[in-house]
Amino acid sequence: MLFKPSGKYREYRSYFRHTRGFSQIEVAASTALMSVLMIATMASIAASRRRATAEMNRLQGQLLATELLTEIMSLPACDPQSGPPATLGRESGETNGSIRTNWDDVDDYHNVTESPPKSRSGTDIPGFPGWTRSTVIERLRSADWTQTNASYASVYRITVSLSRNNQTITTVTAFKNGDTRTVGPLQGP
Secondary structure, three states, X not given: OOOOOOHHHHHHHHXXXXXXXXXXXXXXXXXXXXXXXXXXXXXHHHHHHHHHHHHHHHXXXXXXXXXXXXXXHOOOOOEOOOEOOOOOOOOOOOOOOOOOOOOOOHHHHOOOEEOOOEOOXXXXXXXXXXXXXXXXXXXXXXXXXXXXXXXXXXXXXXXXXXXEOOEEXXXXXXXXXXXXXXXXXXXXX
C-alpha cells in the first residue's frame, strides 16, 4: 500500500520547499557591512571627542592666560620706588620663586614660566598637570611698535602663552603704557 500524504501535509511540505532562510553568503555580507558601519561610527565619535577636548583646552588656556594678563595689567609699568629699571626682571628684594605677591610692576613678570600654572600666592592651580604658562615682556619704541627698545619703553608688549604637553594652546597679548613718575605717557627717547 502506498502512503499518500494528506492535503494538509502537502501544503506544509510545499511551503518549506519554496521558503528559504538566509544563505551563508548573505549573512557574511551583512556582517561585513555592519562592521564597516560600526567602525565608521566609532571613528566619527572619536574625532568628535578629540575636537571637543581641543576646544575645552583652548577655552581653559584662554582663561588662564587672561587671568595672568589681567594681574600684570593691574600693576604700574615701572617700579614705584625706583622708576624704569635698566634691565627687565625683578628688582632686588622681590622674590625669585613662584610667589608673586610682592611683584610690583610689569617687568617683574619678564620670562616667567610656571608648570603647572600657579596662583599669585605660588600654589598650583588644581587640574592643570602638564600645562605650562609663560610670559614675555618687551619694551617697544614709541615711533615703531614692531621694534623693541633695550633701555626705556614708552609701551610694553605683554605676551602670555599657555601650552599643554609642549603644544601651544593659546597666546594672548596686551600693550601697557610705559608711564613713569618722571616721564609722561608715550614719551621717552
